[in-house]
Amino acid sequence: MVNHRKKRNLGKWRLLIQTGAFLVILLAPFLNHYFQIDFIQGWYQSLGIGKLWFVSPLEGLESILVSKIIYLPLLIGMIIPILVALFLGRIFCGWICPINYFCDLSDRFGRLFTRRRFRRDRLVLSRKLLWYALMGEILLTLILGAPIFVFISPPGLIGREIMMAVFFHTFALEGVVILGVLAVNLVTRRFYCRYMCPLGALLAFIGNCRKLRVVQDQTACNECGLCDRTCPLGLNPSLGEGMSAYCWNCGECVDNCAHDAISFKWRR
């Protein structure tokens, strides 16, 4: 184990935010169903908090592309997620998405039983697959006239399955997609998030010129390579890949760098 000069606590904050976000979509169906408190409804296709609407940019884009109708409330619902992605990049994936939350939990759980701090990625493909996944998804959606991939989008499915369980005491069949995504995570960390998630790809695309980036200070770096091994997306922050579109700003490398060579920087 590496001795940390100054332990940052980003990981704990992330766990807290992920847990809070998960509790929201876990508890909202109960409040809706058993107490008729509909202050919060929905999940990550569209979340309503009071009169505030969030709409997932990918789902909103597809709805507009397929129906060919501009509906102003839909656009307004997409503003905040798009602004967040513009400034902070793919931060939804790293800090909110329940799929990554489950993967993070399983990583933490695994560390209890093994001495190896980081799991090895058994299947590494080209990162560009992510863009093809997005393009393929949009094309298929337009051909079919229905947002088919997104309807099986794993974060959305988790919300739907919780709601189905609470409202109808059953699970929808398509929930196996969640199990599949979690299973491939055991082969390669965040396999689905790295190569296949169209929503993550869209957020990465929007956040390509984001303000908040993981920046490496080459003078402080002693090239221990810990950041590269710790990155759940298999990026190499030591080669400056924290600046690339792929990085989702989870801060694992920032937390783990023993020499304070990696940090978040707000670019003006």
Add this chain to the structure above:
Amino acid sequence: MVNHRKKRNLGKWRLLIQTGAFLVILLAPFLNHYFQIDFIQGWYQSLGIGKLWFVSPLEGLESILVSKIIYLPLLIGMIIPILVALFLGRIFCGWICPINYFCDLSDRFGRLFTRRRFRRDRLVLSRKLLWYALMGEILLTLILGAPIFVFISPPGLIGREIMMAVFFHTFALEGVVILGVLAVNLVTRRFYCRYMCPLGALLAFIGNCRKLRVVQDQTACNECGLCDRTCPLGLNPSLGEGMSAYCWNCGECVDNCAHDAISFKWRR
């Protein structure tokens, strides 16, 4: 006291403009109510002069976001304030807003009784709070479905209280907000304007790349630090902070620099 080589008179011009602007919102209700002259109505949420409409950009934005309806006259009313902010920055705050007018008056009044030309700021926070105030205000507005913070926006409240007094011979309860804002000004100069005003934040954001800026000529500067002490927003013009988004172009530092090292510059 410092001996001024060439006393500029920006401060007097500002006082004149502030007084004129205040007289407009002070007299308009009387003209409306007692003489049925409705050439001018309203105040700083929306001011109507004849057929010309101004609409405050923040209030207009909120109205659109909450109602999710685009109303062209509203957008047109926002054009002039937005253009002014784009070119001149947060100049409304410095030269028009009645809150800053009252604060300026109280500063001038205070100087009659004390030898200290500049009050000390007792509580200094991070300037970034201003952006969080704007974001928090918009989020809360969207959740509640009503522009709640702006309805207690101090410059608007002053207009409303004057109208209430003239029309209904009473004051609205929420006027205490004005007293609160003026009170915290005694703790730290322009405390509300610095850290909390969402309207000021929006104007600052729009005016980030403004044309008119306070520029420091480093060759003429003898680092007396007078400009830094004089700035009502607690900025350091000597460090070039007159170029930052936060500066509201009031010109206090320009007026007070004994060496002509600070001046307004129109950037092409």
Add this chain to the structure above:
Amino acid sequence: MKSLGSAILLVPQAASAGDLIDSPVKTNRLRPPGAVPEEIFTGKCIRCGRCVEVCPYKSIVPQDIKAGIHAGTPLIFAEKIPCYLCMKCVQVCPTGTLLKIGMEEVRMGLAVINRHTCVTWREETLCRTCYNVCPFKEKAIHLDRLRPVVDEKYCTGCGMCTHGCPITDKMGSKAINIEPLFASKSVQW
């Protein structure tokens, strides 16, 4: 009676829409002419007070903080000062919360006669104040065997009849009251 029924439905309906605090709109408490549905009124109105300032009759009163999130929004107290349909307020509203409409198109509510308190309907006397003050006499209110009858098709809900009505019951209601039926309309996006 049907009108009264749906007016009573208005408040719970608005509350169920997620409002933290109930709308102040109810019998004889009306939004100015041309108002958008109550559902978005509070969100669209920027509390600029121009409708209040421009109203020559002081009909329009801004709500204060006691009205919760509705504070600052304009309200007309029909039995105190009704709307005289001068249409100045709709001309100045900068947000389209009051939409520009003509005098006859105004639908602030619907006048409803309480036949149990109206002295003419009780056949105690022959009062025809509401008929006389109605700006759309013979259209919005006509006399049927000397008794006033309101026609939904023409009544603007201006409240001049309510203001003029000489009868006030123990609850403060007049014998003719304005029910803000149209405030419950929902928004078409």
Add this chain to the structure above:
Amino acid sequence: MKSLGSAILLVPQAASAGDLIDSPVKTNRLRPPGAVPEEIFTGKCIRCGRCVEVCPYKSIVPQDIKAGIHAGTPLIFAEKIPCYLCMKCVQVCPTGTLLKIGMEEVRMGLAVINRHTCVTWREETLCRTCYNVCPFKEKAIHLDRLRPVVDEKYCTGCGMCTHGCPITDKMGSKAINIEPLFASKSVQW
């Protein structure tokens, strides 16, 4: 009879629009209030499930993967739990797949009485359940010589009559069923 005819036409019509898999909308299987035409419903709906969560009656059920590309879209099973027209779902739909309309404007379908199975029309007994439960009694359903008759002008297709109808034939149909006629409307771009 005309109504029944066009309802039968609905399914092949939707299929011809290029759908890979048939729409689940058919007799007593309805989209929630304010739904856009079935032609674009599946494309516009983002399966956020907010209408399902907000419905206080559990009337709205999301389809699962067995519905093919329609999976995740909301459907009302009229004979099981009808729509009580509370209009909460149209308030929360973020995409405009359910458009904001008023209660009376809802046209989820049209109630059609099967005069061969309805016991009142068969003159076996005097049942008037559908008439009694109709939220627009005397308008959407009135009694003509004691027999229920539906008026297309007012029927919202909410399904309360279907849910209340005591008759179920061998095929599972009620004596009054909702035909989703309006789902076949085509989109005006």
